[in-house]
Amino acid sequence: ELRNPNEPEFLQAVTEVIEDLIPYINEHRPDFADLKILERMVEPERVLSFRVSWLDDQNQIQINRGYRVQMNSAIGPYKGGLRFAPDVNLSILKFLAFEQVFKNSLTSLPIGGGKGGSDFDPKGKSDNEIMRFCQSFMTELYRHIGAETDVPAGDIGVGTREIGYLFGQYKRIQNNFTGVLTGKGPQWGGSYIRPEATGYGLLYFVQCVLDYNNESMEGKVISISGAGNVAYYAAEKGIQMGAKVITLSNSQGTIYDKEGFTLEKLNYIASLGRDLAKYAKKYPSASYHAKENPWQFKCDIALPCATQNEINEADAKKLVKNGCKIVAEGANMPSTAGAIKVYDQAKIHFGPGKAANAGGVAVSGLEMSQNAIGQQWSPEKVDHRLKLIMENIHKTCVRYGKEPNGYVNYLKGANIGGFIKVAEAMKAQGVV
Numbered sequence: 001e002l003r004n005p006n007e008p009e010f011l012q013a014v015t016e017v018i019e020d021l022i023p024y025i026n027e028h029r030p031d032f033a034d035l036k037i038l039e040r041m042v043e044p045e046r047v048l049s050f051r052v053s054w055l056d057d058q059n060q061i062q063i064n065r066g067y068r069v070q071m072n073s074a075i076g077p078y079k080g081g082l083r084f085a086p087d088v089n090l091s092i093l094k095f096l097a098f099e100q101v102f103k104n105s106l107t108s109l110p111i112g113g114g115k116g117g118s119d120f121d122p123k124g125k126s127d128n129e130i131m132r133f134c135q136s137f138m139t140e141l142y143r144h145i146g147a148e149t150d151v152p153a154g155d156i157g158v159g160t161r162e163i164g165y166l167f168g169q170y171k172r173i174q175n176n177f178t179g180v181l182t183g184k185g186p187q188w189g190g191s192y193i194r195p196e197a198t199g200y201g202l203l204y205f206v207q208c209v210l211d212y213n214n215e216s217m218e219g220k221v222i223s224i225s226g227a228g229n230v231a232y233y234a235a236e237k238g239i240q241m242g243a244k245v246i247t248l249s250n251s252q253g254t255i256y257d258k259e260g261f262t263l264e265k266l267n268y269i270a271s272l273g274r275d276l277a278k279y280a281k282k283y284p285s286a287s288y289h290a291k292e293n294p295w296q297f298k299c300d301i302a303l304p305c306a307t308q309n310e311i312n313e314a315d316a317k318k319l320v321k322n323g324c325k326i327v328a329e330g331a332n333m334p335s336t337a338g339a340i341k342v343y344d345q346a347k348i349h350f351g352p353g354k355a356a357n358a359g360g361v362a363v364s365g366l367e368m369s370q371n372a373i374g375q376q377w378s379p380e381k382v383d384h385r386l387k388l389i390m391e392n393i394h395k396t397c398v399r400y401g402k403e404p405n406g407y408v409n410y411l412k413g414a415n416i417g418g419f420i421k422v423a424e425a426m427k428a429q430g431v432v
């Protein structure tokens with residue numbers, strides 16, 4: 001805390017990990033303690049902060065702050081998304097970068113961990129303003145990244161459009177068409193299934209949890225928060241797998257449809273932009289709940305897919321009381337420490353983000369492979385590999401998280417499973 005003042009999210013993410021790792025290291029790997037592996041892992045290899053000035057549509061100068069946190073490169077180039085949102089600060093990016101190190105290791109692909117972004121708010125900005133901002137952001141960032149150094153991707157507020165503007169500017173400065181960003185369009189170096197990957201991967205992970213407990217997806221009631229990239233494709237895959245998806249939400253409110261969404265209803269939601277209230281006017285089976293989150297509704301499976309700390313202890317208690325059996329995180333750190341304690345006491349199956357939402361970065365890793373060999377794989381091939389990767393992550397969690405009574409502590413499993421590979425690499429590479 002002394003070393004990282006005013007960084008509550010970063011301290012929260014680190015605490016969540018070291019509570020599992022310190023006992024493990026003490027018992028099984030004193031060599032990692034001697035080498036101060038953990039102490040080194042909580043210190044980013046490099047933190048960049050830079051000015052981003054740009055002209056708005058009224059020709060006024062605007063100033064934002066850009067960041068890139070290059071957390072750990074022991075097992076591969078830094079990799080992790082860029083977030084554009086007004087609440088972005090160093091604490092949030094350091095927590096995300098730290099989580100990313102474990103997540104990327106769990107995918108079994110050779111990618112290190114990083115994260116970046118800006119306090120720029122894309123909401124309400126024109127297309128031209130977004131483009132000018134992205135060009136200015138990349139005019140500084142380009143010198144710190146590269147296909148074999150650091151490969152950013154999208155996150156909140158950064159989708160294919162923003163990746164396009166960022167990529168265009170990088171290529172223009174460097175005169176080099178290279179896999180320096182992932183999440184590109186499929187016509188210009190992107191991988192099929194990348195937009196779907198986090199949401200689909202989340203459902204593949206939930207399927208593994210159900211299989212492990214001899215249960216099926218058919219008819220399960222799923223509550224999802226968010227209405228962005230992750231939430232949308234999680235809902236789509238859930239419906240395709242035979243579950244009943246009853247909620248989606250955004251920062252303004254929640255829609256609850258007691259009959260469940262269909263793919264057609266989902267298309268309609270996608271057409272609404274952020275005005276979810278309209279949905280309840282069209283479908284009589286639905287209601288709109290302004291300023292409320294989805295955790296009050298009865299469900300078997302909860303999939304938080306919006307943002308950090310969106311399920312607090314009270315929300316978690318509501319979920320448990322209503323009979324929820326699985327919480328799997330599509331978003332990064334959506335559960336507070338208090339919420340996780342509630343899951344633990346109730347012995348809910350809890351898939352933490354670093355395991356359950358790793359499908360997105362996994363397909364980003366596959367995009368890097370495709371770029372490196374100059375090929376584009378079919379959607380079926382990518383989807384198949386995604387499924388195998390999620391099954392493998394589930395296996396790793398079981399291997400390191402299974403307790404003597406048979407209960408699987410997925411958080412512990414993901415923390416230890418993600419850590420070992422990085423720690424071995426750091427040990428092999430000496431004191432750096």
Ligand code: NDP
Binds near residue numbers: 156361
């Ligand atoms: P998007 O920007 O596409 O969507 C975010 C959604 O969450 C929007 O519906 C937004 O609503 C809602 N939201 C944001 N902040 C809040 C809030 N404070 N309260 C309620 N709702 C909120 O982002 P993504 O779907 O890409 O990302 C969602 C989460 O998943 C993030 O935690 C991200 O880090 C994580 N993630 C994303 C991956 C990816 O591949 N995209 C990969 C792995 C993790 P509104 O429009 O009203 O702001």
